[in-house]
Amino acid sequence: MADSPTFHAVVFRVGDLICAAPAGIVREILPPLPATRIPGVPGAVEGLVNLRGILLTVVDAHRLLDRPRRETDEGPIVVLDVAGRQCGLLVGEVKDFVELPSAAVAPRGQLPGVDPRIVQAVGNRGGEHFVILDIEALLAPMLGS
Amino acid sequence: MDHAGYAALFLTESREHLRACNQALLAWEQDPAAVEPVDALFRAIHTIKGMAATMGHDAIARVAHSAENLLDALRTGRVTVTPGLLQLLFGAVDQLANGVEAAGAGTVPAAHDGELLAALDRAADGGAVGAATAEYAVHQILPAGRAVSVAIRADAQMRGGRAMLALRRAGSLGTVTALRPAAAAFEREDFDGRFTFRLESPAPNEEVVAALVSVGDIAAVTFEDAVPERAEPAARGRQIRVDLRRLDAMMKQVGELVVARNRLVDLAIRRGDPELEATAERIARLVGGLQSEVIQARMTPVGEVFDRFPRLVRDLGRDLGKQVRFEMEGEDIELDRAVLDEIGDPLLHLIRNAMDHGLETPEVRIAAGKAPQGRLLLSASRERNSVAIRVSDDGRGIDRSAILARARRDGMVDAGTDTLTDDQLLRVLARPGFSTARTVSGVSGRGVGVDVVATRVRALGGTLAIQTAEGKGTTFVVHVPLTLAIVRALLTSIGSERYAVPLAYVAETVEFDARSVTAVRDREALVVRDRAIPTVHLRDLVSMNDGTAPKYRPSVILEIGERRAALVVDALLGQQDIVVEPFDAPRGMPSFFGGATILADGAPALILDAAALL
Incomplete structure (x- = not known):
């Protein structure tokens, strides 16, 4: 991040929290898909979805970040590369694909009310702050060994 | 075929020949007077030598060469077989196997074991030292067959590919050895389109030239010391080699086809259109046939x-x-x-x-x-x-x-x-x-x-x-x-959720009702024909608490060896071929889930592992 003059990210909203994932690890964005529940796994795991014949584990970002889901949100899925695997993150709404000058990204920034362990950086877009999530730290506890 | 393709073939074919070597040696050990194992061993080692030389694996070719010399001496009666000699040959085969695996792994085969080579050469010479090594040296300079030099036109596109193709044509005429430069160099930027090899083949020079020139862009083919030797006729069965990954891909496609077929049949029945139903049925049969053909193609003894x-x-x-x-x-x-x-x-x-x-x-x-x-x-x-x-x-x-x-x-x-x-x-x-x-x-x-x-x-x-x-x-x-990819399963439901139970372990299904329940050592059990079978409630397993368990519920009797369990479910939805799909299981997924599949309507469903439930 420090080396590149600009930073690309996919910005999405989870409840009332604006967050982002580095564009490099975002595979695609899916419309809401019915998920099959997997009993016995952490509560944030939404379940399995059928992504064109491939099974994908989807984790609900609302439960993961402890943000209540807005009733009007349909719940699109952001497909991410995590530690060599693919995992879906169910979010409230995908807002934008942004390109920010590095100066607008504070690598070790923090925001009040957000667990610092899952914050990779804090971005600033037109005065609005958003959390660039440390996707691996966020999702690793959900994935099997 | 590119170099990687040849390297893969070299590995699989060499392994087969090495297996044949071990079998022949074992048979020979059982019956030292037998002739057939010696011939089989000779053939296998000769082939390995030829392939290794073509691929530029000189260390392997050298060991094979010395083993071949010893075998020749044994075959012609110059040397008599002893347990010690057999042990030596076992050692040589092991050495070849190490070399082949190293070559397959892309590492340079370890330098040949000088002691083993010396022992082989000494033995080939009836125990005396010295002469065998000299003979080997002569062979190195002048192996069997004629030397062929090929030059590809300087302005030709893809010279490496042409060279590979030409080599393959030559290989179809006989045995190619002593390839210079090694095939790996063909892919390199600085390959100048010139290479030489030795060809053991009964084909006259004109035929060799014609075969090579047919590749195209060949500037020149020259021969030296034409000493044609009788080549071993290549066994050509009506078989081809297929990359396993290709079969895997085919299997995956067929798997999805099976799912789509199930969906089609499902829809056709619901529409109630007889023409559509007939077509769907026909497609279903065809897909079933295709599926068993592909499974058959993957079957290996x-x-x-x-x-x-x-x-x-x-x-x-x-x-x-x-x-x-x-x-x-x-x-x-x-x-x-x-x-x-x-x-x-x-x-x-x-x-x-x-x-x-x-x-x-x-x-x-x-x-x-x-x-x-x-x-x-x-x-x-x-x-x-x-x-x-x-x-x-x-x-x-x-x-x-x-x-x-x-x-x-x-x-x-x-x-x-x-x-x-x-x-x-x-x-x-x-x-x-x-x-x-x-x-x-x-x-x-x-x-x-x-x-x-x-x-x-x-x-x-x-x-x-x-x-x-x-x-x-x-x-x-x-x-x-028999196969991992497609299993016949019984589809069951709990509330609105569906779970698949592989039929392999389903003995029968019976009705569960409170009247046929007893307790064995404080555990609930179902009495089926005077036998008490412990129950497992799928509702509890999957922590379903919607409180709407039907009063009469079917039970699936699972059976492995002497162990039995009655899996109590809400309903049975019927049998289906399901494709076991790979997926990354989230942390904490219970071990009684053996995998997942995609059902006819496109929804994922989990597969229960009967062995883990018992």
Whole structure:
């Protein structure tokens, strides 16, 4: 991040929290898909979805970040590369694909009310702050060994 | 084909020839006067030599060359076979195998073992030292066949590809050796389009030129010292080699086709249009046929895995000082390649166990009134939709009282238990780290390692069973499914959720109702034909608390060996072929889920692992 003059990210909203994932690890964005529940796994795991014949584990970002889901949100899925695997993150709404000058990204920034362990950086877009999530730290506890 | 393609073929074909070498050596050892094994060995080593030279693996070619010299001396009667010479040849075959594997792994084969080479050469010369090495040197400079130089036009596109193609054409006429530069160099930027090789072929020069020029962009073909030699006719069956990945891809596509077919049939029935239904039915039949063809194409005889064991058993017998007659049955029984690839290691483990812990030394056997030579049987047989593989020895059997004492001490059985059934015995043996071995041996290591075998077999969706009688022997039975990719399953439901139960372990289905329930040792059990079967409520397993369990519920009786359980579900939805789909299981997923699939309507569903429920 420090080396590149600009930073690309996919910005999405989870409840009332604006967050982002580095564009490099975002595979695609899916419309809401019915998920099959997997009993016995952490509560944030939404379940399995059928992504064109491939099974994908989807984790609900609302439960993961402890943000209540807005009733009007349909719940699109952001497909991410995590530690060599693919995992879906169910979010409230995908807002934008942004390109920010590095100066607008504070690598070790923090925001009040957000667990610092899952914050990779804090971005600033037109005065609005958003959390660039440390996707691996966020999702690793959900994935099997 | 590119260099990587040839390298892969070199590896698979060399392995086959090395297996043939070991088989021939074992047969020869049994009957030193036989001629056929010597010829087979000679042919196999000759082929390996030729391929290795073509591919530029000189270290392999050199060992093969020296072994070939020795074999020639043995064949022509200049040298007589002795156990020592056979051992030397076993060593040479091992050396070749190491070289081939190293080449396959992309590493440079280790420099040839000078001592082995010297010993081979000395032996070939009837024990005298010196002359053999000189002869080898001559062979190096002047191998059989004519030297061919090929130049590809300087302005040609893809010179490396042309060179490969030309080489292949030459190879179709005879045996290609001494390739310079090595095939790997063809892919390089600085390859100038010139290469030389030796060709052993009965074809006249004109024919060779015609074959090479047909590749296109060939500027020149020149020959030196044309000494045509009779080439071995290549065996050409009506078979082709197919990359396993291609078959895997085909299998995956067919799997999806099966799912789509199920969906189509589903829709057609709901529409109630007879024409659509008839078409859907026809497609369903065609897809079913295609599916079994593709599965058939992936089927490989278990002999491919079995073939490496005779040599292993022989070597173990020598190391452990045990005499053994090793027999194999049902080598032509076929299994899905993917299953076969996974089954080799567990079998190896069981055979080592049998040799190490099962069979006794000749002295012990004689003292026990048995023949000094033990018997070890490896057999495969088809049983319904699975294959049973048995590893059976006539050794000392397992000491039940020792295992029982151990199990009692560890609290695995009630203190009052005074006998262990085979089934209980296996459960004790298959505990991780369990060991009653008195000594640690280099062969099967510490303890029995049954846990490793059981885990691997379970991972394949198979089961492990044991039968043992003290003083008479032990048999391990491995049941594996014919194929991993597609299984017939019973679809069940809990509330709105669906779960698949593989049919392989379903004995029957019965109605569950409170009147046929009893309790055995505080556990709920279902009475089916006067037999109490412990129940497992799928509702509890999947933590479904919607409180709407129907009053009368079907129960699926699961059965593995002597173990049974009644799986109580809300409803049975019917049988279906399901494709087991790979997926990354989230942390904490219960072990009783054996996988997942995609149902006819496109929704994912989890597959229950019967073995884990029992």
